[in-house]
Amino acid sequence: MDELTEVRELYGRPDDDPFAKTRVQARMRAATRRRLPWQAGVAGLATAAAVAAAVFVPGMTTSAPALSPSSGNSTTSPGNSTTVLSGHSILLAAATRAEAAPEGAYWHVKRLYTMRWAKPYGKEGDTYQLETSNLVENWISKEGRAWSGVRKLATRPLDVEAWRRDGSPAEWKVEDGGFSTSPGEGKLVPHKGRQKFPLLEGEQLTLEEVKALPADPEALKNRMLDAIRASDVVEDAVDDNLPRVLASLLYELPTSPEVRGAAYRALAALPSVRVEGDTTDPRGRPGVAVTFPIQQGRPTQGRLIIDRDTSMVLAFLVTGMPDKGDRTEVVLESGWTDSEPVAPTAE
Amino acid sequence: MTTTPVERPPDQSLDDFSAVFDAYFSEIHRYVVQRLGPGPAEDVVAEAFLTAFRKRARYDPAKAGVRTWLYGIVTNLIHKHRRTEVRALRAVDRHGPPADAPSHEERVAAQVSAESLRPALAEAIARLGRGERDVLLLTALAGLSHEEIAAALGISYGTVGSRLSRARAKIRAALGGANPMEANHG
Numbered sequence: 001m002d003e004l005t006e007v008r009e010l011y012g013r014p015d016d017d018p019f020a021k022t023r024v025q026a027r028m029r030a031a032t033r034r035r036l037p038w039q040a041g042v043a044g045l046a047t048a049a050a051v052a053a054a055v056f057v058p059g060m061t062t063s064a065p066a067l068s069p070s071s072g073n074s075t076t077s078p079g080n081s082t083t084v085l086s087g088h089s090i091l092l093a094a095a096t097r098a099e100a101a102p103e104g105a106y107w108h109v110k111r112l113y114t115m116r117w118a119k120p121y122g123k124e125g126d127t128y129q130l131e132t133s134n135l136v137e138n139w140i141s142k143e144g145r146a147w148s149g150v151r152k153l154a155t156r157p158l159d160v161e162a163w164r165r166d167g168s169p170a171e172w173k174v175e176d177g178g179f180s181t182s183p184g185e186g187k188l189v190p191h192k193g194r195q196k197f198p199l200l201e202g203e204q205l206t207l208e209e210v211k212a213l214p215a216d217p218e219a220l221k222n223r224m225l226d227a228i229r230a231s232d233v234v235e236d237a238v239d240d241n242l243p244r245v246l247a248s249l250l251y252e253l254p255t256s257p258e259v260r261g262a263a264y265r266a267l268a269a270l271p272s273v274r275v276e277g278d279t280t281d282p283r284g285r286p287g288v289a290v291t292f293p294i295q296q297g298r299p300t301q302g303r304l305i306i307d308r309d310t311s312m313v314l315a316f317l318v319t320g321m322p323d324k325g326d327r328t329e330v331v332l333e334s335g336w337t338d339s340e341p342v343a344p345t346a347e
Numbered sequence: 348m349t350t351t352p353v354e355r356p357p358d359q360s361l362d363d364f365s366a367v368f369d370a371y372f373s374e375i376h377r378y379v380v381q382r383l384g385p386g387p388a389e390d391v392v393a394e395a396f397l398t399a400f401r402k403r404a405r406y407d408p409a410k411a412g413v414r415t416w417l418y419g420i421v422t423n424l425i426h427k428h429r430r431t432e433v434r435a436l437r438a439v440d441r442h443g444p445p446a447d448a449p450s451h452e453e454r455v456a457a458q459v460s461a462e463s464l465r466p467a468l469a470e471a472i473a474r475l476g477r478g479e480r481d482v483l484l485l486t487a488l489a490g491l492s493h494e495e496i497a498a499a500l501g502i503s504y505g506t507v508g509s510r511l512s513r514a515r516a517k518i519r520a521a522l523g524g525a526n527p528m529e530a531n532h533g
Contacts (some may be wrong), residue, residue: 003518007487010468014380020389021372027393 018275018288019264022311026261104336106139107197107207107254111329112347114282116158118325122166128159129325130172132179135186139341142207146195147341152184186343197253199227199245207254215258217265221246224266243273243292247304251313251334264311281305281315282328294318364400371417372396378489379421383428384435391428395421411498418489419499422481429477436473471521475514482507483514 113134120127133156137149155172157163172179196204205213214220221242228241249255249263267273267290276289287305294300299320307314316329332347375395379388399406399420406416425432472480481500485491491499493507500507 003515003522004483004487006468006518006522007472007483010472011381011484011488014377014385016373017385020376020385024372024376024389024393024396027389028397031393031397 018306018308019268019311022309023261026257104338106141106337106339106341108137108139108333108335108337108339108341109252109331110135110137110333110344111331112136112153114328114330116325116327118321121157121172122162126162126165128157128162128166130179131156131158135344135347137341137344140195140197140207144194144196144206146191147188148191149186149188149341149344151186151344152180153347154181154183155179156181186345188341188343199224199248199253203227203230205253210253210255213249213255213259215256215262217262217269220249220259220262221266221269224249240294243267243270244294244302247302247313247316250304250306250311251331254336260311276303278308279305282317282330283315285314287314364403367399367413367417368396371414374414374489375417375421378418378484379425381488382425382484383431387428387431391421391424395424398424411495415491415495415499418485418491418495419501422485422500425481426477433473436469467521468518471518474521475517476510478502478506479510479514479517482510483518486511 113136114131115133116131117129119129121130122128133153135149135151135153138146139149140146163169170181196206197210198204214223224242224245225238228238228245229235246263246267250260255263270292273290273292276291278286279289280286285305285307287307290304290306292302294302301319303317303319304313305315305317306312312334313331315331318327318329321327372392376388376392379391379395383391395417399417402420406413410416411419472483475483478500482496485496485499493504493511496502496507497504
């Protein structure tokens with residue numbers, strides 16, 4: 001073996017850190033007062049230069065070891081040009097979001113929840129599973145006025161043949177209401193009084209408290225552990241809730257880029273969190289899958305799909321819930337907006 | 348989805364600097380991670396692209412491709428972190444962080460770089476002169492040719508050759524008889 005090969009083997013090939021690029025961009029933005037200098041020169045993008053004003057903290061120094069793909073399927077090569085090809089459209093979309101982001105009147109999150117129920121429907125021998133979907137939107141103004149918008153979408157039998165043999169029923173009764181093959185109407189419900197941002201089911205935060213969340217990963221982690229304990233989670237399960245609540249900081253709450261960066265770093269430092277590499281979300285959007293167990297000793301697993309370029313959460317999937325089925329939460333929108341709350345119509 | 352990096356015409360590349368960043372980020376970043384570890388790499392890579400943007404008017408496409416030019420810029424910036432690089436190389440034969448590493452950043456750098464390194468070879472690389480190490484690693488890790496290294500570092504073709512020969516000879520010596528290819532030279 002010659003010396004150059006020895007040298008190459010000595011250095012090895014570092015694992016691809018899917019968030020390094022975004023972090024470096026954040027550093028450059030920090031060094032240039034939040035604008036990448038060359039973006040002023042990109043046609044039409046001059047004012048939107050705070051591209052993906054997203055996520056990472058200037059001053060972050062360490063890497064994310066647990067967030068490196070552990071298997072050998074890292075695909076970065078000297079010309080990993082997926083970013084070259086898709087970079088621009090993603091950049092544009094992200095820039096638009098970032099431009100609209102800081103100044104809106106309402107914090108708005110629009111999500112599509114899909115549930116594949118474990119329970120079989122139909123008659124004996126002709127059973128099938130159902131997939132139900134709900135469009136859910138939440139708005140909260142800076143003063144704490146809040147609205148929820150909900151629309152039930154059409155329920156879908158997963159095995160159409162079995163459903164036909166069952167007589168093609170259009171409705172199914174379940175404990176809390178029913179499922180229907182027809183979509184429901186969109187409803188907009190205003191909330192009474194001043195609302196806050198919920199962390200899990202427990203603690204409620206004001207916008208000021210959200211803004212005051214620590215930007216240091218360890219401090220943020222400890223703050224979230226307190227929040228988990230405040231929501232009556234049994235002590236044994238506190239750690240298992242940590243990835244989920246950290247993930248919520250990435251898209252459910254109007255956190256600062258610094259806090260989002262800290263949330264990513266805190267996630268990266270958790271031994272149970274794994275990056276599984278490139279994938280697509282349920283709507284076909286490309287992203288990186290990050291997985292973690294949700295309940296110790298049970299097969300329940302959480303799977304975040306994160307946009308490599310903007311670091312936004314695209315979807316959160318939960319699999320392996322005993323006797324329940326698989327749940328998918330697709331994030332359609334997350335950010336500040338000036339659009340008035342309206343009942344959900346379409347995805 | 349093609350994954351071939353194409354060296355675009357330089358004038359076009361520098362006009363659209365975000366495309367330059369997208370095209371070369373992964374490669375440049377990996378090279379710096381290899382030399383300095385992931386923590387310092389982020390600072391160095393950010394500085395390299397900002398420097399490249401600032402100096403774009405001085406870029407001469409007749410002398411070097413954009414990729415080569417970026418390696419030249421980043422190599423200069425790596426020099427500021429020589430202590431980190433040498434510390435990481437010397438940490439190879441220790442298990443755990445070097446005792447005198449004060450900062451978390453350097454500890455992480457040392458640990459990560461050390462994972463796959465072997466001590467004798469690492470020590471030999473740590474002992475190389477700065478110029479020799481640059482030429483060796485631009486050759487072995489970045490895969491640049493002699494011409495490209497000459498353009499990147501602003502040195503002559505002949506100097507690239509002599510530095511690489513010296514670096515290889517020192518490594519050969521450090522590895523002693525461990526190299527089977529050299530066994531019959533006694």
